[in-house]
Amino acid sequence: MRAAIVVFPGTWSDGDCEWALAQVGVESRRVWHRETELDRDELVVLPGGFSYGDYLRCGSIARFSPIMQAIHDHAAVGGFVIGICNGFQVLCEAGLLPGVLMRNDSLQFRCQDSLLLPANSTSPFTRELDSTQPLRVPVSHGEGNYYADDVTLDELEASGRVAFRYVNESGDPTTETNPNGSLHNIAGILNEAGNVLGMMPHPERACEALLGSDDGNAIWRSVISAAVTV
Amino acid sequence: MTVDEHTLTQVAMSREEYARLLDMLDREPTEVELGIVGALWSEHCGYKHSRPLFHHFPSEGELVLTKVGEENAGAIDLGDGWCAVFKMESHNHPSAIEPYEGAATGVGGILRDIFAMGMRPIALLDSLRFGPLTESTNRHLFNGVVSGIGGYGNCIGVPTVGGEVQFDESYSGNPLVNAMAIGVGRREHLLSASAAGPGNPLVLVGADTGRDGIHGATFASVELDGKSDERRPAVQVGNPFLEKLLLEACVELAEQHGDWIEGLQDLGAAGLTSSGVEAADRAGTGIDIDVALVPRREQQMTPYEVMLSESQERMLVIPKREHLEDVLTLFRRWEIRADVIGVVTDDGMVTIRDGDQVVAHLPVAIPTDPPQYPPEGVRPAELDRWQSEDLEALPDVVDENAALLELLACPNIASRRSIYRQYDHQVLNNTVVLPGGDAAVLRIKGSTRGIAAATDCNGRFVGLEPRIGAAIAVAEAARNVVATGARPVAVTDCLNFGNPDKPEVAYQLEQAVLGISDACRALDTPVVSGNASLYNETPHGQILPTPSIGMLGVIEHVETALRIASNVGDTLLLIGAETVQGSATLAGSEYLTTKLGRLAGCPMIDLDHEVRVQELVLVAHQAGLLTAAHDCADGGLAVTLAEMCLAGDAGVDASAVDLGPRLDASLFGEAQSRFIVAVADEVAALDLEARAAAADIPVTRLGKMEGTRLRLGSADVPVDDLRAAYEYGLERALRD
Numbered sequence: 004m005r006a007a008i009v010v011f012p013g014t015w016s017d018g019d020c021e022w023a024l025a026q027v028g029v030e031s032r033r034v035w036h037r038e039t040e041l042d043r044d045e046l047v048v049l050p051g052g053f054s055y056g057d058y059l060r061c062g063s064i065a066r067f068s069p070i071m072q073a074i075h076d077h078a079a080v081g082g083f084v085i086g087i088c089n090g091f092q093v094l095c096e097a098g099l100l101p102g103v104l105m106r107n108d109s110l111q112f113r114c115q116d117s118l119l120l121p122a123n124s125t126s127p128f129t130r131e132l133d134s135t136q137p138l139r140v141p142v143s144h145g146e147g148n149y150y151a152d153d154v155t156l157d158e159l160e161a162s163g164r165v166a167f168r169y170v171n172e173s174g175d176p177t178t179e180t181n182p183n184g185s186l187h188n189i190a191g192i193l194n195e196a197g198n199v200l201g202m203m204p205h206p207e208r209a210c211e212a213l214l215g216s217d218d219g220n221a222i223w224r225s226v227i228s229a230a231v232t233v
Numbered sequence: 234m235t236v237d238e239h240t241l242t243q244v245a246m247s248r249e250e251y252a253r254l255l256d257m258l259d260r261e262p263t264e265v266e267l268g269i270v271g272a273l274w275s276e277h278c279g280y281k282h283s284r285p286l287f288h289h290f291p292s293e294g295e296l297v298l299t300k301v302g303e304e305n306a307g308a309i310d311l312g313d314g315w316c317a318v319f320k321m322e323s324h325n326h327p328s329a330i331e332p333y334e335g336a337a338t339g340v341g342g343i344l345r346d347i348f349a350m351g352m353r354p355i356a357l358l359d360s361l362r363f364g365p366l367t368e369s370t371n372r373h374l375f376n377g378v379v380s381g382i383g384g385y386g387n388c389i390g391v392p393t394v395g396g397e398v399q400f401d402e403s404y405s406g407n408p409l410v411n412a413m414a415i416g417v418g419r420r421e422h423l424l425s426a427s428a429a430g431p432g433n434p435l436v437l438v439g440a441d442t443g444r445d446g447i448h449g450a451t452f453a454s455v456e457l458d459g460k461s462d463e464r465r466p467a468v469q470v471g472n473p474f475l476e477k478l479l480l481e482a483c484v485e486l487a488e489q490h491g492d493w494i495e496g497l498q499d500l501g502a503a504g505l506t507s508s509g510v511e512a513a514d515r516a517g518t519g520i521d522i523d524v525a526l527v528p529r530r531e532q533q534m535t536p537y538e539v540m541l542s543e544s545q546e547r548m549l550v551i552p553k554r555e556h557l558e559d560v561l562t563l564f565r566r567w568e569i570r571a572d573v574i575g576v577v578t579d580d581g582m583v584t585i586r587d588g589d590q591v592v593a594h595l596p597v598a599i600p601t602d603p604p605q606y607p608p609e610g611v612r613p614a615e616l617d618r619w620q621s622e623d624l625e626a627l628p629d630v631v632d633e634n635a636a637l638l639e640l641l642a643c644p645n646i647a648s649r650r651s652i653y654r655q656y657d658h659q660v661l662n663n664t665v666v667l668p669g670g671d672a673a674v675l676r677i678k679g680s681t682r683g684i685a686a687a688t689d690c691n692g693r694f695v696g697l698e699p700r701i702g703a704a705i706a707v708a709e710a711a712r713n714v715v716a717t718g719a720r721p722v723a724v725t726d727c728l729n730f731g732n733p734d735k736p737e738v739a740y741q742l743e744q745a746v747l748g749i750s751d752a753c754r755a756l757d758t759p760v761v762s763g764n765a766s767l768y769n770e771t772p773h774g775q776i777l778p779t780p781s782i783g784m785l786g787v788i789e790h791v792e793t794a795l796r797i798a799s800n801v802g803d804t805l806l807l808i809g810a811e812t813v814q815g816s817a818t819l820a821g822s823e824y825l826t827t828k829l830g831r832l833a834g835c836p837m838i839d840l841d842h843e844v845r846v847q848e849l850v851l852v853a854h855q856a857g858l859l860t861a862a863h864d865c866a867d868g869g870l871a872v873t874l875a876e877m878c879l880a881g882d883a884g885v886d887a888s889a890v891d892l893g894p895r896l897d898a899s900l901f902g903e904a905q906s907r908f909i910v911a912v913a914d915e916v917a918a919l920d921l922e923a924r925a926a927a928a929d930i931p932v933t934r935l936g937k938m939e940g941t942r943l944r945l946g947s948a949d950v951p952v953d954d955l956r957a958a959y960e961y962g963l964e965r966a967l968r969d
Contacts (some may be wrong), residue, residue, distance in 0.1 A: 012568060013474045017664045022678075053388045053474060085719075112383050112655045143657045145387070149684025208659050213676065213792055215667070 004230045005030040007045040009074070009090075011065050016051035016087060016207060023207035023230060024048075028222045036068040039060045046226055047074060049090025051143070051205060061104065061146050062092035071097055083226055084199040088144050091191070091201035100194055100201045101159070102151030110186025112145040116215070117182055117204055119167040119190050120174050126193055127229030128200045129166060131221050137170050138218035140204040142182050142190075147203035149185035149192070159192055166200055167191040236267070236578040240764025242920040245446060245455055246269025250604055256786040257599050265585055265593040268537045269360045270600045271512060272448075272503035276767050279603030282756045284731035286608065286746040286902030290760040291753050296722055297761055298423065301348025303641045305426055305499060306345040306416075307761025309723050311787060313680055316420045318352045320726045321360070321413035321688070321783040323766035325447070328410040335411050337385040337471040338545050344391060345499035348480050349548065351424035351487025356675055357386050359396035359412050360727065360781040364405025365862075366644055366966045371400075372905040375410045375967070382412070387472035389480065393656035394673035394780040396688050403692075408603065411727040413783040416685055417677055426498035427494040428512035428520060428551045431579035433495055433510065434556070435520060438564050438571040440480050441530035442505075445469045446543025449502060450822075456732055475546045475569075482567040483548065490563070493556035495577075500547040505667045506540045506600075509548045509575075509634055510583055514601045521584040522575035524592075551577060567664065574609040608733055610740025619697055620835040624816040624825070628896040633948045634872075636824070639959045640901065640946065641875055645823055656836040666794050669880075671716035671864045673795040674828055683791030685719035686725055687784050692777030693821040693868075694836040694914025695748075696776035699741045701836050702821075703748030703780050708843045709866055710784035713755050715847045716862040716908060718795045718854040719786030723774045724753055726763040726782055733767050742767075749780060755840035756847070758784065777802045795854060795881040798880035799861035799911030804918050807884055808925060809846040811905040812870065812933050813893030818902030819927065823868050825901075842930075849928050853910070858917045865907035871945055872898040873909050875955045882951050883941035892946035900948060909935065 006024050008017045009035050009123035021031040031048075034041065041047055065071070078084050078099055084095040094100045103143045116152075118137040119224055121129040132138070151159070159165050167190040176188035184205070190200030206219030241251060244267060254262060254270055262270065280287075287633035292300060298316060306320035324339025340357060347354045357788035361597055364371040386393045388659040399753070400836035428435070428669070445455065446469040483497060496516070498508045505522065515519045524539040532543075552560040557573070564571035567953070578584070585593035630636050640646055653668035665683060666674035695702030711721040726749060731738040753760055769776040788794055799805070820834025853859055865873040875904055878885055892899035912918045918934065925932035936944075943950050 012418055013388070015476055015477065015660055015969045019660065022662050052390060053477075055474070112387055112657070114387075114659065115654050143387075143659060161763060205659075210662065213665055214659070214662060 004029060004227055005045050006048050007034045007041055008048045008050060009034050009070055011036045011052065011054035011068065013054050013192050014050050014052035014204065019207045020048050020050045023210035023219065024223060026210045027122065027220050027227065029223065029227065036070050039069050039073050041073045041077045043082055043113060045075055046085065049093055050087040050090035051090065054093060061089060062096040065093045066097040075099065078199050079183055081196065082200050083230065086092065086201040087205055087207065088203055089208065091203055092200045094199065099199050100192055101155045102149055105148040105150050106146050107148050113182045115141065115145040115182060117142045118170050118172065118180060119204055120170040121167055122165045123163050125163065126224050127165060127196050128164055128222055130229055131225040135174060139216040140206055140209045140219050142223060144203055144206045147183040149189040150223065151186065156186060164193040165189055166193050167202055238887060243494050244268060245275050246271045250274060251309065253604055255438045258595060260601060263593055265537050265540060266595050266707050269506045269583065269593060270542050272506050272541055273454050273600035274480045276959045277502050280506050280765055280954055281603050281766060281902055282606050282608055283728060283742065285605045285716055286743060288748040289746050290795055292547040292759050292761065294759040298470045299761065305349045307723065307725060308350065308423060309761065309785060311682060313675065314420050315413055315417065316345055316423060316676055317417050317684055317785060318350045319413065319415040319725055319783065319785055320762040321348050321781060322764045323411045323727050323729060324412065325408065325766050328408055328892060329406065329467040331764040333381040333384065333388050333840055334468055334470050336378040337906060338469045339410050339412045340382055340385040341471045341473065341476050341502050341545050343412045343602045344389065344476065347414045347416035348483045349426055349497050349499040349780030350416065351422045351491065352418040352485045354391045354414050354416045355661055356415045356673065356686060357391055357412065358686055358688050358783065359393065360690065361396065361398040362404040362409035362779060363400050364402055365400050368405060368840055369390055371405060372967060378410055379652055379655060380913060385473045387657045389477045389661050392658045392660050392664055394658050395668050395686060398649065398652065399779055401523060401692060401953055402776065403777045405773065407776055409729050409779055411781045413688060413725060416580035422491055422493065424487050424497045426512055427588050428514040428518055428577045429495040429516040430553065431518055433554050434557050434573045435552055435577065435940040436551055436552060436560060436822060437523060437527060437547060437574045438569055440472065440475055440527045440544050441894035442539055443530040443544045444534065449536055449543040456768045458772060469545045469547050471544050476611065478569050479546055479548060479565045482569055483562050486563060493559050494550060496551040496707040498549045502543065502781055504542045510597060510600050512549060512551065513597050514654065514745040519578035519580045519582040519597060521578050522576055523586045523588065524573040526572060527587045528570060528572055535584060536592045540585060549648040555850045590932050607623045608739030608743045609736060609742045609907050612740050613737040616698065619832050622833040624730045624819050624834050629780055629895060633900055634950050637871050637948055638874055640823060641821065641955060641961035643827060643957040644963055644966045646868050646872060647794060647837050647967050648960050649963065652963045665791055666796055670797050674717050674719065674788065674791065676791040681790055683788045684792060685714045685717045685788055687713035688781055689713060690779050691828060691899040692779040695778040695780065695831055697821050697832055698835050699744035700748035703745035704840060705836055705838050706748055706780060706782045707752035707756065708838055708840065708905060709864065710782040711847060712864040714786035716864045717788065717792055718794060719788035720851055721756060721758045721784050721786045722912040723785050724758050724782055726760060729769055729776060729779040729781060730767050731770045735746065738775060745778055745780045752840055755844050758910060794829055795859055795862045797877055798865045798939055801883045801938050803911040803913055803938045804913050805909055805938065806910055806918065806921060807870065807909055807933045807935055808850065808906060809850065809930060810901055810904050811931050812890050812904045813902050814895065814898040816898050818898050818904040820905040822901060823896060843906040844930055846930055849925060849930055850908055850910065853921055853924060858912055858921050859910050861911035865909050868904060869901040869903055872949060874945055875943055877909060878943050878952050879956055879959055881938050883938045884942040885936045885938055886940060886944045887936035888944040888946065890935055900945065900967055
């Protein structure tokens with residue numbers, strides 16, 4: 004499997020994603036936002052950053068980018084897409100994922116470690132994870148406060164599409180462990196088909212023990228093994 | 234042209250300086266010429282009062298790749314073909330009147346200094362000073378500056394990994410915002426900011442030019458007063474998103490096409506004027522610029538305004554003629570505007586045209602030769618009064634537990650987490666030791682090495698005795714770096730002082746430069762870059778003299794970097810001084826200053842001893858003896874030990890330690906040259922003690938990390954109480 008890392012003008016996690024993917028043996032190529040082609044077999048990564056400066060609403064301009072049509076098509080035929088941080092915001096703005104990411108409830112940027120509990124081990128992005136074992140993965144955002152209406156939330160919960168929740172050491176989703184005020188402590192969600200993941204925390208930063216954690220690698224490994232079995 | 238007072242005030246030029254200009258030019262200057270010379274002769278660009286002192290700084294060393302003032306930042310050899318460039322710069326005055334944009338553009342400006350040299354910026358640090366948070370104006374400035382630093386750094390994708398913040402009445406209304414940036418890259422990609430090769434084009438890239446920031450350099454060179462708010466248009470507005478593109482394009486140019494260009498120079502203070510003139514000066518050439526070719530964001534700008542605009546996110550590229558198209562194409566691929574605005578000449582002249590009309594034509598040698606005013610200092614009278622105060626006569630601490638908790642909660646010592654969690658400190662995947670420690674440590678991808686960086690300056694020590702205080706600032710910054718296991722290698726500084734025309738301030742400046750030089754010589758850490766910010770005064774008086782020091786260190790094996798946190802069961806030892814201290818060590822301490830509400834005493838440091846203590850820690854670390862280390866400084870032994878308890882999440886029983894007759898001095902005194910280190914077992918403890926004995930350095934076992942209470946002599950406090958005080962002290966101060 005190869006990764007296609009989408010680069011908007013203000014993207015800054017592209018290098019970190021490439022580095023983290025290399026740790027698990029995945030080669031990457033960068034895809035400039037003006038490009039329009041993606042391979043069916045590629046893992047499409049929308050990294051963190053400030054896509055177009057995000058002076059308006061995070062990701063709101065990026066959805067009109069030329070590459071977005073290709074990403075829609077890629078997702079529609081079952082290709083894997085992961086949006087991290089700003090990438091998650093872009094996926095929500097583009098309608099590939101439901102809901103919206105609002106300003107953190109603290110009204111401040113937050114860069115800190117978070118503990119994430121995968122809601123299940125059945126999705127392509129969590130199949131290699133232990134759903135009782137929290138992962139240590141940093142967050143770094145000003146607008147990660149996930150919001151959706153009750154109907155959408157119920158549907159996400161009922162269909163097991165809440166991929167990750169902010170939890171404490173014992174795995175409980177508490178207010179103190181939530182860095183942004185997101186509903187149901189949501190840190191990441193899946194689309195209906197399960198092939199598109201959006202998450203606020205940065206698994207690409209939890210890629211080496213030297214940096215404090217390599218827990219993020221298991222998410223990449225999951226999607227690699229899912230790709231093999233598709 | 235007859236020049237009136239108003240015009241001279243606008244360019245911050247004195248009558249005498251104007252007369253000097255007439256003499257050099259042998260005629261009246263044009264309006265544009267006066268603007269150019271005024272800007273480059275301002276303190277901010279011309280360093281009129283500080284340059285005469287710079288020769289004191291040791292600036293050479295085995296690892297130094299640049300000379301001070303030669304390029305935009307200093308470069309250091311990291312070995313194996315890697316190099317680091319770094320610099321610290323002030324943005325005090327803009328931040329005083331528009332804290333968000335002032336701080337944001339301070340970050341943007343220092344980043345451009347780094348990538349102008351072809352290096353990718355990998356870390357930012359900020360040394361900040363504010364008045365007490367009890368005043369709402371200071372809270373406003375604090376919140377604005379912190380948001381501005383985060384707003385720019387987070388958006389551009391360079392981690393803010395460290396720095397410091399201190400509060401003192403003297404900074405009320407005149408905050409200090411000193412931003413430091415570090416870039417790392419391959420030596421062969423180092424670029425120069427030189428306009429070489431007559432006939433080569435001058436290409437302006439990045440943002441369009443507007444009226445923002447005109448006279449910014451001048452504004453930075455006068456005192457703040459009641460009318461300073463009217464200077465708000467002199468503050469620039471940042472666009473980190475555009476700078477991100479500029480950064481990527483410049484780094485690509487340096488890494489892949491360094492042979493296409495002669496030079497790359499950022500546009501900072503005094504905009505096109507200083508960057509053009511300085512680049513020509515470096516190469517010994519001239520420049521010919523047509524302002525009509527400069528793209529603008531506002532209409533009907535005069536040549537004067539175009540030349541002095543400080544619009545952000547602009548760079549000047551000097552491509553080789555034959556690669557002009559390649560360079561233009563590269564920038565345009567990054568969706569950045571690039572325009573030819575002039576040409577390098579061989580006549581040594583600055584020629585500025587507006588279409589057909591020549592509006593300035595003067596030798597490069599005039600604006601680059603500002604008058605020099607060697608400071609004529611007079612020792613401030615209060616120094617002797619403060620120093621002669623009998624500290625021994627002060628009553629000793631009565632409730633040491635309460636005093637410890639009070640210190641831990643005070644804004645100068647409490648946890649900085651509420652600040653640094655607002656900064657992205659991990660992007661780029663290099664941050665090994667995160668903020669909250671003595672120094673940040675970053676790995677260098679592709680190498681086993683890492684770099685450590687810290688900023689430091691205790692203005693109270695400098696205020697009490699400038700030469701000693703400045704030496705302490707350097708020593709402590711080095712100690713911070715050593716506490717991570719890295720060897721300090723070089724220094725950048727930011728000299729923040731009041732009005733140098735006042736003999737007392739001139740004395741502080743001169744003595745501080747000597748003190749920095751003393752310590753840098755002793756520690757073998759040359760000064761490779763820096764900046765001076767004078768005129769930091771409000772109607773209420775001048776700031777504490779604050780020569781901020783940015784220290785860079787190198788660690789051979791980055792995975793061995795030490796943190797403050799040790800493991801439960803480790804033994805803690807104090808190295809560098811006895812536990813028993815006398816009242817003299819209370820001088821300028823946080824404890825004494827809080828208690829008295831003013832400065833008293835005389836700080837002390839033995840630089841020879843400092844060097845030997847640091848060497849002992851480095852050698853012990855290399856021998857694998859240490860599991861943690863912490864600089865013992867602000868708040869003294871008790872606070873340092875408390876911080877280690879909090880980081881390691883355990884208590885320590887040091888109740889058997891002798892604290893002598895002066896409890897306050899032994900617990901809270903701020904004697905220099907001390908570390909608390911942790912070792913894992915008895916073998917390591919004995920080994921360390923033997924090495925200390927051989928080097929004639931005092932060492933004391935404090936106790937083991939265990940339990941839930943900190944006991945130090947008669948002090949005894951639950952770790953949970955320490956945490957409650959320390960973790961929320963700063964937030965509480967902001968709220969109350």
